Amino acid sequence: MSSQISADNIKLSYLILYNVVSCAGWFYVLVLILSELVQNGDFATVYDRVGWILMIVQTGALLELVHVIFGFVRSPLITTAFQVASRLFLVWGVVDIFPEVQPHWAFTTMTIAWSITECVRYSYYAFNLAGFHVYSLLWCRYTFFFILYPLGAGSESILVYQSLPYSKQLSEIYYWLQVVILFVYVPGFYTLYTHMIGQRKRYLGKGKDKAQKAD
Template identity: 40%
Template structure:
């Protein structure tokens, strides 16, 4: 395995602590949303390394699945929260999304870290493949609501508006792009949820099969 194991151990450890710190900040009533947003940018963007992990077979994940999982979060972090920090005024929606992301990621990275060293305890494995059943829907709901809330700001000032005429002879309106992203949640979210349910059955087994 060479240097890949120490590298993955360090990567998962850094991510686990990073998301733990974000959760700590978010749960502190005195924490500023700007602080949370800054660390979200760092650790969610750092997760793009996982595409390379999958491409170079450092892990067994599918590159396509990894890209789908990361793309919506990257969009929310940079195209919504970074460009339109005003949406954080809706603190309950922001908190629901961030807490959902944090709990899912802390569990996931702790599980991956443990797998590299020893067989993880069943409790950790169970949490890794069960918490998503609640955290994925709440996280997705938070993402959708924040994108929807950003639309009023996008319509007034969008950094990706390319009106006609231009060299490409193609008009691109940021408001339409945000709506396209919203619509793409409809087919991809159920697919990813079913994929995670299949992974859960693969690791934990079918409840009906266990009861036989």
């Protein structure tokens, strides 16, 4: 019994640490972007400032697949894999491979949307795991998406579209893969957006106290 309790405590401590570190990483990305815009006021230089840390922070999300596989969290494996893979595709399969799209303003808006979303999400998880139910974070998690999801998805699709001429020079197969991905964006975004609207009604529609208990 004691060994089981110890193992559970270790797992809980690890998950809290993971979420705190992830939140800190995304907050750092956001600070770098805003400081670059304030200092230079130029979207074209943002990637040079944040590209390296963005790759590290986003690639670290692969651990979330490990968490699901080993039962650390109850998230669906397919959904988690799709979310992580789509982000990695943008970071490694579009922006890194095709430096021509790096100066585009869509990279900045995409990364800002991701950063705010993840800061809220990871801090929300960290507080919940620690036993603190912060209603303001719950509200932010299920409200900010109204703006952040369209901003992020729209910016992602623009970057994929902008990379198509360079993709075609690289590989015909990769070019058509990106074309297919662009067409998937619309139904994929609709599914995720309506799901979040349903989640918002579930958690926020029942009032502050009930929402905290349900979480």
